[in-house]
Amino acid sequence: NDAESVRDEEMGEALSLRITHLLQLCWVRRKTVIRILAAGILLSFLYAISRQNMYTSTTTLMAPENSSSSSSNLMSLLSSAGPAASMGSAALGMRTPGAVFTGMLGSRSVQEGLVKRFDLVHYYKTKFIEDACKRLAAETAIHEDPKSGIITISITAKDRVFASQIAQGYVEELDHVVTHNSTSAARRERIFLEARIKEMKQD
Numbered sequence: 219n220d221a222e223s224v225r226d227e228e229m230g231e232a233l234s235l236r237i238t239h240l241l242q243l244c245w246v247r248r249k250t251v252i253r254i255l256a257a258g259i260l261l262s263f264l265y266a267i268s269r270q271n272m273y274t275s276t277t278t279l280m281a282p283e284n285s286s287s288s289s290s291n292l293m294s295l296l297s298s299a300g301p302a303a304s305m306g307s308a309a310l311g312m313r314t315p316g317a318v319f320t321g322m323l324g325s326r327s328v329q330e331g332l333v334k335r336f337d338l339v340h341y342y343k344t345k346f347i348e349d350a351c352k353r354l355a356a357e358t359a360i361h362e363d364p365k366s367g368i369i370t371i372s373i374t375a376k377d378r379v380f381a382s383q384i385a386q387g388y389v390e391e392l393d394h395v396v397t398h399n400s401t402s403a404a405r406r407e408r409i410f411l412e413a414r415i416k417e418m419k420q421d
Contacts, residue, residue: 237367237408275381276372279389281316318370323360323392326351331391335383358388 242249322328329351333339338350359372371388375381 228292251266253334253351272374272376273378273381274374275378275385276370277385277389278368278370279319279392281314281319287399314367316364316369318394320360321368322395323371323388324355324358325395328388328391329354331394332384332387335387335391336380339420341380354384 330347332354333347333350338354339345339347342350342353344350344353358373359370361370362368363370371385373381373385373388375384
Protein backbone atom coordinates (compact mmCIF):
# COMPACT_ATOMS: atom_id res chain seq x y z
CA ASN A 219 0.00 0.00 0.00
CA ASP A 220 2.82 2.38 0.86
CA ALA A 221 4.53 1.61 -2.45
CA GLU A 222 1.31 2.27 -4.37
CA SER A 223 0.81 5.57 -2.55
CA VAL A 224 4.35 6.66 -3.38
CA ARG A 225 3.85 5.66 -7.01
CA ASP A 226 0.58 7.64 -7.22
CA GLU A 227 2.27 10.68 -5.72
CA GLU A 228 5.12 10.47 -8.22
CA MET A 229 2.68 10.15 -11.14
CA GLY A 230 0.71 13.12 -9.84
CA GLU A 231 3.84 15.23 -9.54
CA ALA A 232 4.97 14.24 -13.04
CA LEU A 233 1.57 15.15 -14.48
CA SER A 234 1.60 18.46 -12.66
CA LEU A 235 5.06 19.25 -14.02
CA ARG A 236 3.93 18.45 -17.56
CA ILE A 237 0.91 20.73 -17.25
CA THR A 238 3.04 23.50 -15.81
CA HIS A 239 5.56 23.12 -18.62
CA LEU A 240 2.78 23.21 -21.20
CA LEU A 241 1.29 26.38 -19.71
CA GLN A 242 4.70 28.02 -19.65
CA LEU A 243 5.25 27.06 -23.29
CA CYS A 244 1.85 28.52 -24.26
CA TRP A 245 2.66 31.71 -22.40
CA VAL A 246 6.03 32.04 -24.11
CA ARG A 247 4.39 31.51 -27.48
CA ARG A 248 1.18 33.29 -26.57
CA LYS A 249 1.22 35.42 -29.71
CA THR A 250 1.26 32.34 -31.93
CA VAL A 251 -1.52 30.71 -29.90
CA ILE A 252 -3.64 33.87 -30.11
CA ARG A 253 -3.11 34.07 -33.86
CA ILE A 254 -4.19 30.45 -34.34
CA LEU A 255 -7.32 30.98 -32.26
CA ALA A 256 -8.16 34.19 -34.08
CA ALA A 257 -7.67 32.54 -37.47
CA GLY A 258 -9.93 29.66 -36.46
CA ILE A 259 -12.68 32.01 -35.26
CA LEU A 260 -12.41 34.10 -38.44
CA LEU A 261 -12.62 31.05 -40.71
CA SER A 262 -15.62 29.74 -38.80
CA PHE A 263 -17.37 33.11 -39.13
CA LEU A 264 -16.66 33.36 -42.85
CA TYR A 265 -17.91 29.82 -43.42
CA ALA A 266 -21.11 30.54 -41.48
CA ILE A 267 -21.97 33.71 -43.42
CA SER A 268 -21.07 32.15 -46.78
CA ARG A 269 -23.62 29.36 -46.42
CA GLN A 270 -27.09 30.10 -47.75
CA ASN A 271 -30.13 29.52 -45.61
CA MET A 272 -32.20 26.51 -46.61
CA TYR A 273 -35.92 26.33 -45.89
CA THR A 274 -38.16 23.28 -45.69
CA SER A 275 -41.85 23.46 -46.52
CA THR A 276 -44.15 20.60 -45.56
CA THR A 277 -47.66 19.78 -46.74
CA THR A 278 -49.86 16.81 -45.97
CA LEU A 279 -52.69 15.00 -47.71
CA MET A 280 -54.95 12.08 -46.94
CA ALA A 281 -55.27 9.31 -49.48
CA PRO A 282 -58.87 8.17 -50.09
CA GLU A 283 -59.94 4.76 -48.87
CA ASN A 284 -60.44 3.65 -52.49
CA SER A 285 -58.15 5.28 -55.03
CA SER A 286 -60.32 4.22 -57.97
CA SER A 287 -63.65 2.67 -58.78
CA SER A 288 -61.94 -0.48 -60.01
CA SER A 289 -60.30 -0.91 -56.61
CA SER A 290 -63.74 -1.10 -55.00
CA ASN A 291 -64.67 -3.88 -57.44
CA LEU A 292 -61.49 -5.86 -56.82
CA MET A 293 -62.70 -7.84 -53.83
CA SER A 294 -65.98 -8.70 -55.53
CA LEU A 295 -64.02 -10.07 -58.48
CA LEU A 296 -61.77 -12.08 -56.17
CA SER A 297 -64.71 -13.42 -54.20
CA SER A 298 -66.09 -14.95 -57.37
CA ALA A 299 -62.81 -16.80 -57.90
CA GLY A 300 -63.51 -19.29 -55.13
CA PRO A 301 -60.28 -20.67 -53.58
CA ALA A 302 -58.21 -18.11 -55.46
CA ALA A 303 -59.58 -15.31 -53.24
CA SER A 304 -57.18 -16.15 -50.44
CA MET A 305 -54.17 -15.54 -52.62
CA GLY A 306 -55.63 -12.95 -54.97
CA SER A 307 -54.23 -9.88 -53.29
CA ALA A 308 -50.70 -11.26 -53.25
CA ALA A 309 -50.88 -12.51 -56.81
CA LEU A 310 -52.15 -9.18 -58.12
CA GLY A 311 -49.73 -7.07 -56.08
CA MET A 312 -52.40 -5.09 -54.20
CA ARG A 313 -51.19 -2.08 -52.25
CA THR A 314 -52.87 0.44 -49.99
CA PRO A 315 -54.13 3.70 -51.56
CA GLY A 316 -51.55 5.59 -49.53
CA ALA A 317 -48.72 3.53 -50.98
CA VAL A 318 -50.12 4.04 -54.48
CA PHE A 319 -50.35 7.81 -53.99
CA THR A 320 -46.83 7.90 -52.53
CA GLY A 321 -45.52 6.10 -55.59
CA MET A 322 -47.37 8.48 -57.88
CA LEU A 323 -45.90 11.51 -56.09
CA GLY A 324 -42.42 10.18 -56.81
CA SER A 325 -43.23 9.24 -60.40
CA ARG A 326 -41.59 10.75 -63.44
CA SER A 327 -44.90 12.28 -64.61
CA VAL A 328 -45.28 14.35 -61.46
CA GLN A 329 -41.60 15.33 -61.42
CA GLU A 330 -41.59 16.46 -65.03
CA GLY A 331 -44.77 18.44 -64.46
CA LEU A 332 -43.12 20.31 -61.59
CA VAL A 333 -39.89 20.86 -63.52
CA LYS A 334 -41.79 22.44 -66.41
CA ARG A 335 -44.17 24.44 -64.21
CA PHE A 336 -41.46 26.02 -62.02
CA ASP A 337 -38.66 26.04 -64.61
CA LEU A 338 -36.47 23.92 -62.36
CA VAL A 339 -33.92 23.34 -65.13
CA HIS A 340 -33.00 27.01 -64.81
CA TYR A 341 -33.42 27.04 -61.02
CA TYR A 342 -31.09 24.08 -60.47
CA LYS A 343 -28.78 25.26 -63.28
CA THR A 344 -28.92 21.96 -65.14
CA LYS A 345 -28.97 21.23 -68.85
CA PHE A 346 -31.54 18.45 -69.03
CA ILE A 347 -34.93 17.70 -67.51
CA GLU A 348 -33.59 14.37 -66.21
CA ASP A 349 -30.97 16.15 -64.10
CA ALA A 350 -33.55 18.58 -62.73
CA CYS A 351 -35.80 15.65 -61.79
CA LYS A 352 -32.93 14.04 -59.89
CA ARG A 353 -32.23 17.28 -57.99
CA LEU A 354 -35.91 17.65 -57.18
CA ALA A 355 -36.09 14.08 -55.91
CA ALA A 356 -32.99 14.64 -53.77
CA GLU A 357 -34.57 17.68 -52.10
CA THR A 358 -37.96 16.01 -51.63
CA ALA A 359 -39.00 13.70 -48.81
CA ILE A 360 -42.29 11.81 -49.13
CA HIS A 361 -43.49 9.64 -46.24
CA GLU A 362 -46.71 7.82 -45.44
CA ASP A 363 -47.91 7.18 -41.90
CA PRO A 364 -49.13 3.56 -42.02
CA LYS A 365 -51.46 4.10 -39.06
CA SER A 366 -53.23 7.29 -40.11
CA GLY A 367 -52.65 7.04 -43.86
CA ILE A 368 -51.48 10.68 -43.96
CA ILE A 369 -48.86 11.42 -46.62
CA THR A 370 -46.28 14.09 -45.78
CA ILE A 371 -44.41 15.97 -48.52
CA SER A 372 -41.37 18.04 -47.49
CA ILE A 373 -39.44 20.26 -49.89
CA THR A 374 -36.10 21.97 -49.19
CA ALA A 375 -35.18 25.11 -51.15
CA LYS A 376 -33.27 28.36 -50.79
CA ASP A 377 -36.46 30.45 -50.75
CA ARG A 378 -39.25 29.67 -48.29
CA VAL A 379 -42.01 30.87 -50.63
CA PHE A 380 -40.61 28.83 -53.51
CA ALA A 381 -40.42 25.74 -51.29
CA SER A 382 -44.05 26.22 -50.30
CA GLN A 383 -45.09 26.60 -53.94
CA ILE A 384 -43.36 23.38 -54.97
CA ALA A 385 -44.91 21.50 -52.05
CA GLN A 386 -48.36 22.65 -53.11
CA GLY A 387 -47.44 21.90 -56.71
CA TYR A 388 -46.92 18.25 -55.78
CA VAL A 389 -50.53 18.03 -54.62
CA GLU A 390 -51.82 19.76 -57.76
CA GLU A 391 -49.76 17.58 -60.09
CA LEU A 392 -50.98 14.47 -58.27
CA ASP A 393 -54.57 15.61 -58.70
CA HIS A 394 -53.93 16.25 -62.39
CA VAL A 395 -52.41 12.81 -62.95
CA VAL A 396 -55.20 11.04 -61.07
CA THR A 397 -57.92 12.97 -62.91
CA HIS A 398 -56.32 12.54 -66.32
CA ASN A 399 -55.61 8.84 -66.00
CA SER A 400 -58.53 7.62 -63.88
CA THR A 401 -60.76 6.51 -66.76
CA SER A 402 -58.11 4.78 -68.87
CA ALA A 403 -56.38 3.29 -65.82
CA ALA A 404 -59.61 1.87 -64.48
CA ARG A 405 -60.38 0.27 -67.82
CA ARG A 406 -56.89 -1.24 -68.16
CA GLU A 407 -56.96 -2.48 -64.58
CA ARG A 408 -60.34 -4.15 -65.01
CA ILE A 409 -59.22 -5.91 -68.19
CA PHE A 410 -56.06 -7.08 -66.42
CA LEU A 411 -57.96 -8.28 -63.34
CA GLU A 412 -60.56 -10.15 -65.37
CA ALA A 413 -57.81 -11.92 -67.31
CA ARG A 414 -55.98 -12.89 -64.12
CA ILE A 415 -59.19 -14.10 -62.46
CA LYS A 416 -59.89 -16.34 -65.43
CA GLU A 417 -56.36 -17.76 -65.19
CA MET A 418 -56.72 -18.41 -61.45
CA LYS A 419 -60.12 -20.08 -61.96
CA GLN A 420 -58.56 -22.39 -64.55
CA ASP A 421 -55.61 -23.16 -62.21
